[in-house]
Amino acid sequence: MASFEQHIHDKPTTFISKYIFSFDHKVIGKQYLWYGIFFLLVGGLMALLIRWTLAFPGHAMPIVGHLLFPATNGVVPPDSYAMLFTMHGTIMIFFAITPILIGAFGNFCIPLMIGARDMVFPSLNMMSFWVAVVSGLLLLAGLITPLGAAAGGWTSYPTLSTLLGSPGVGQTLWTMSIFVLGISSLMGAVNYITTIIVLRAPGMGYFDMPLTIWGVWMTSILNAIFIPVLGAGCLLLIFDRVFGTTFFLAGATATQGGGDPLLFQHVFWIFGHPEVYILILPGWGIVSDLLSFFARKPAFGAKATAMCMVSITVLSTVVYGHHMFTTQMSPLLTQTFMTLTMTISIPSAIFFVNWLGTLWKGSIRFTSPMLFSIGVIFVFGLGGLTGLYLATVTTDLYLHDTYFVVGHFHYTMAASVLLAGFAGIYFWMPKMFGVLMNEFWGKVHFWLSFLGLNGVFMGMMLAGYGGMHRRLYDPFVYEFLQKLIPVNTFITYSSLLMGGAQVIFVINFIYSIVKNKKVEDNPWEVGTLEWTIPSPAPHYNFKEIPVVKCGPHELGNPALKDRDFQYQTEELVRG
Amino acid sequence: MVRTLFYNSVFFLFTFPAFAAAKKDLSFWEMIAPPEDISENGHLITWLFNYVTGANVFFMTLVILGIVVFSYLYSAKRHKKAYYTYGDKKAHILFVAACCLAVFLGVDMNITRISNEDYTKVFNKPPDPTKEDVVRIEVLAQQWMWKFRYPGEDNVFNTADDVVTLNDLRVPINKKVYFQITSKDVIHAFYIPNIKRKIDALPGKITWMWTKFMKAGNWEIACAEMCGTHHYKMQAFLTTYTQDDFDKWYKNAQKYAELENNPEDPTVFWGWKWY
Ligand SMILES: [Cu+2]
Ligand SMILES: [Cu+2]
Numbered sequence: 001m002a003s004f005e006q007h008i009h010d011k012p013t014t015f016i017s018k019y020i021f022s023f024d025h026k027v028i029g030k031q032y033l034w035y036g037i038f039f040l041l042v043g044g045l046m047a048l049l050i051r052w053t054l055a056f057p058g059h060a061m062p063i064v065g066h067l068l069f070p071a072t073n074g075v076v077p078p079d080s081y082a083m084l085f086t087m088h089g090t091i092m093i094f095f096a097i098t099p100i101l102i103g104a105f106g107n108f109c110i111p112l113m114i115g116a117r118d119m120v121f122p123s124l125n126m127m128s129f130w131v132a133v134v135s136g137l138l139l140l141a142g143l144i145t146p147l148g149a150a151a152g153g154w155t156s157y158p159t160l161s162t163l164l165g166s167p168g169v170g171q172t173l174w175t176m177s178i179f180v181l182g183i184s185s186l187m188g189a190v191n192y193i194t195t196i197i198v199l200r201a202p203g204m205g206y207f208d209m210p211l212t213i214w215g216v217w218m219t220s221i222l223n224a225i226f227i228p229v230l231g232a233g234c235l236l237l238i239f240d241r242v243f244g245t246t247f248f249l250a251g252a253t254a255t256q257g258g259g260d261p262l263l264f265q266h267v268f269w270i271f272g273h274p275e276v277y278i279l280i281l282p283g284w285g286i287v288s289d290l291l292s293f294f295a296r297k298p299a300f301g302a303k304a305t306a307m308c309m310v311s312i313t314v315l316s317t318v319v320y321g322h323h324m325f326t327t328q329m330s331p332l333l334t335q336t337f338m339t340l341t342m343t344i345s346i347p348s349a350i351f352f353v354n355w356l357g358t359l360w361k362g363s364i365r366f367t368s369p370m371l372f373s374i375g376v377i378f379v380f381g382l383g384g385l386t387g388l389y390l391a392t393v394t395t396d397l398y399l400h401d402t403y404f405v406v407g408h409f410h411y412t413m414a415a416s417v418l419l420a421g422f423a424g425i426y427f428w429m430p431k432m433f434g435v436l437m438n439e440f441w442g443k444v445h446f447w448l449s450f451l452g453l454n455g456v457f458m459g460m461m462l463a464g465y466g467g468m469h470r471r472l473y474d475p476f477v478y479e480f481l482q483k484l485i486p487v488n489t490f491i492t493y494s495s496l497l498m499g500g501a502q503v504i505f506v507i508n509f510i511y512s513i514v515k516n517k518k519v520e521d522n523p524w525e526v527g528t529l530e531w532t533i534p535s536p537a538p539h540y541n542f543k544e545i546p547v548v549k550c551g552p553h554e555l556g557n558p559a560l561k562d563r564d565f566q567y568q569t570e571e572l573v574r575g
Numbered sequence: 576m577v578r579t580l581f582y583n584s585v586f587f588l589f590t591f592p593a594f595a596a597a598k599k600d601l602s603f604w605e606m607i608a609p610p611e612d613i614s615e616n617g618h619l620i621t622w623l624f625n626y627v628t629g630a631n632v633f634f635m636t637l638v639i640l641g642i643v644v645f646s647y648l649y650s651a652k653r654h655k656k657a658y659y660t661y662g663d664k665k666a667h668i669l670f671v672a673a674c675c676l677a678v679f680l681g682v683d684m685n686i687t688r689i690s691n692e693d694y695t696k697v698f699n700k701p702p703d704p705t706k707e708d709v710v711r712i713e714v715l716a717q718q719w720m721w722k723f724r725y726p727g728e729d730n731v732f733n734t735a736d737d738v739v740t741l742n743d744l745r746v747p748i749n750k751k752v753y754f755q756i757t758s759k760d761v762i763h764a765f766y767i768p769n770i771k772r773k774i775d776a777l778p779g780k781i782t783w784m785w786t787k788f789m790k791a792g793n794w795e796i797a798c799a800e801m802c803g804t805h806h807y808k809m810q811a812f813l814t815t816y817t818q819d820d821f822d823k824w825y826k827n828a829q830k831y832a833e834l835e836n837n838p839e840d841p842t843v844f845w846g847w848k849w850y
Contacts, residue, residue: 079804153801159778160761165718165803250779261762261778295649300662301671326764327775328782331699335691342683349678353671354662356641361658363651374642381638385631388683392690394698395624398609398771401764401799462607467768469799472807480610480768480795483601556657564657 006117006199008540021130023122024539025107028129030432032103033425035132036096037509041502043091046084048499051456053081055485055492057474078473082151083170085471087143089154090174092414093279094181095136100421101282102185102223103132106192106216108432112530112537113210115201115546120194128187135184138177142170150174153471155268158248158261162240172241175234182231189223192216201529203548207303208568210528210552214306215285218313222278225317226271233267262327269320277316279413280380281309283420284351287373289552290423291355293526294370295362296564298553301354308347308354315344325396334393341391348384352377363556363564367524368442372423375450376416379457383411386461404464410457419449422505430519434536435512441504448501455494463487527567528552613794613815614770615787619693621771623686630682698772702751702785704849709751709785712744713846716756716763716776718802719809724846728829733846735838738828742811744796746788747821753785755850764800767813773799781850788815 012018022028045064052061053076060066060074069076076084107125111118119125142149147168152161161171196217200209209217239245240259247259292299299305321329321337355377364370386408389395399405422445429437466484468475475481475488522531529546530537550572555565559575566573612621648654660667702709713724713732723744727736746752756765758776765784766773774784798809816824836843 078807082801082804082806151804157762157801160802165761250777260780262780295657296651297657297659298661300660301667302661303663304671326773327777328699331691331695334694334699335687338690339687342679342687345683346675346679349675350671352638353674356638356645357662357667357671359641359645359649361654361660362645362649363654363657364646364649365651366646374646377638377642381635385635388627388631388686389624392623392627392686394620394690394693395627397698397773398620398624400773401766465609466607467610469766469797471801473804474807477808477810478795478797483606487606556659558656558659 006545008117011539021126023118023126025111025119025122025125026432026537026539026541028125029104029106029108031129032099032107032132033432035129035136036098036100036104037506039091039095039136040100041506043088043096044499044502046088046091048495049076050081050084050088051492051495052076053084053473054475055489057476079148079151081473082153082471083143083149086150086153086156086174087139090139090150090178093154093275094178095139097279097413097417097421098181098185099132101279101417101424102216102219103129103188105212105282105286105421105424105428106188106220108428109210109212109530110192110195110216111199111541112431112533113213113528113552114196114199114204115529115542115548116195116199117541117545119191120199121191124187124191128184128191131184131187132181135177135181138173138180142173142177145169145173155265155272156237157268158237158240158264159250161237161264162248164249172238175237175241179231179234179238182227182234185223185227186231189220189227192220193224196220201546201548204568207306208548208551210285211288211299211302211305211309212282212285214309215281215283215288218309219278219281222274222281222313222316226274226278229267230271233264233271236267237264262324265324265327266320269323270317272323273320274313274316276409276413277312279417280420281313283376283417284309286420286424286427287376288351288355288358289528290369290373290427291358291377292553292555293524294365294367294373295358295555296365297358297362297556298551299354300357300360301350302551302553304350305354308350312344312347315340315347319344319391322391322396325393326400338391338393342388345384345388352381367426368437368439368446369423369427369524371443371446372419372426375419375446376423379411379415379419379453382458383408383413383416386411399464401470402464403460403468403470406470407457407460407462407464410453410460415453415457418453422446422449425509427524428530429512430521430523430535431530431537433513433516434518435516436519436523437508437512441508445501445504445508448504449498452494452496452498452501456491456498459487459491459494463491525563525565527554527565527570529568532567532569609771610768610794611790612769612771613788613790613792614772615789616693616697617769617771619697623689623693626689627682627686630686634678634682701783702753704753707751709753710746711753711755711849712746713849714754714756714765714776715759715845716765716798716802716809717759718761719798719805721765721796721798721809721811722845723811725825725828726849727832732849733844735836735843736829736833737836737846738825738832739836739843740828743814744811745814745816745821745824747818748788748791748815750818751785751787753783755781755783755847757781757847759845761802762800763798763802763809766797766799767794768797769794769813775800781847783850791815791817791820 065074149170236247248261248264249259319341322341521535546569548568559573715722723740725738726732756776758778763776764773770786774782794813796811796813
């Protein structure tokens, strides 16, 4: 289906052309991976500081606290606390999850899984990464400005995020950083969409693509449509801050202006709700594939799963109002957004039945990628179901802006996405670096993370149910929240456990790469195109462009003789 | 530096258990229980919450059972040969469709219908001050305090006889209380945990909320929307009185208002004509 010849380029020889300004999608994917893991650690450390403050108000966090806040004897001061949760949210969403799930897996997997030699626009690809680096630097630069980084929450609602509420240059840098990151994401999205459409190997129809590719594809479409919306909002905010316009300032006493702060919320959530799916769709794809690979049978209802991804992509664009119920929109809109949001549970229900259907009567191999994938079913189940309370307007009146919301979206956006991301890293490690990670420590990493994150996010939901609202430096100035101190302590212990578990991952990851013990080309015995070539993948990927003759999940076919799977390049064996 | 670090860490190790032991006398369920509901209609929210919880527990149990039972029965050790199916047989498709319908019609549309009914017929249906006896209060949020304005003797807002309080809301029980809310600077949210409700306070816009308190006592009001560094301190106190006690307080406050409100000072008139 390739509409033009894909040449084999010479191997880059200099260090710079090979590792820094590389055109190779595999190198760019790895660059995104390192970038994402770096920010994941920064954002995670911020989360621990936040948790520490909530569990032990007024007490210094050992070592880290003393290094970062010597002026207050190691205790996080209130203004730094606001910066911490703002930066934590921003970093995790835009600088950790996005680069890992979309940047790293998108780049690495698309050409390999559709049988192409590279992305269709390699230089755009390289630019996309380096623009993301600029954006990351802009964000971090905020930390060293006199008034510190942005501190208005990751949603940065005006008028708090205008000069009225955040006079520091940090907020401007934050807004610019998000705008620049949008450009990077947009370049990536255009590249992904085009590559998937024009560079699929001959014989590969859309339903012959692995579900991972479906996920990344839908994500890229949402990115291409909605990132510009966020960009527009950011641009207007920059105008308000730098050039004195009043798009988001309304005419009350202290906020002269003919604009409307709610306008930003509309713009933000038109992007913001699809963003949830932008983050989770690649994860869904990866999980749907891996469940089939390790249950050794075809993905149950794979076409339905793909079509559900499409319908969720469409639906996600028309439900954003559920984030704004407490702004008292018209009841007609409330009802519409509530009903539309509920319809998302139809495709979601199909996902779950299909995932469990894939496990049903399988021959399950509990490898570490498989454990992480099964973990996703559990945490996304909890995350999805608890969304019902928030889509329902009357229960949202109570739960909105409480820790219940925090717990809910961490289950969907943090827990599910992280577990899916780890599943992907463990699974494609041979293809990326030519090595396998240690299985035993991989499983320990899974169980500790799984315990930790459930403790954290379940605890958050309980605290929110108990009435504890968000973004409080010290919740216990309120008498009615004082009984929640033990719950908060428990959350913090769980977060320490979860954080500690990631140390195991980092050591395992680095150690396997350094030790460099070669694995065979197809250690997982899977038939998708990336496993037909050597591990790690050579710089030109495929010597011959493969011809696809069957689907990606041909496992467990009883007509097969000497192995239980077949490659996508083989004619489907019939009994 | 190293020494303070050391001492702090040691101090911390010893205070650690103290935190963990705090409030041990409460049971787990008492600990996470929501604030006591003192409103006439809060039970509607509680009921719907519990209904959704029931449905969620049911579906989550199915998911967990699916994971656990299939993992046990179909592990490679126990189940050598996988069943080769794409899940596209008629029975499979019917099963998937039945699950979807059960979730969507059985639960989602039910919740949506009930919630919408509660919202349009109760929570979002403003009382009519011309027809019934309601207490009207204007709320002004600003960094980082709450101001409350009562209409005073003439029953007209933004006049010199208005009773104005700071972080101190007093209302009678068994009577509808009708708030109009706005913000002076950034977005805040007027959150009364004990009635299970909150509503944004938006600069340049007036939002409203009504409720009927049913129990006398002392409670708390919070700001639920991030509004800057001291968001966490934006706390007000709520006193619910019996009608007699309220009248006593109001009469007294009225006297002070007339004495203290200086009609020459324009900052006194931050209120607005009731909408
Ligand atoms: Cu949403
Ligand atoms: Cu606030």
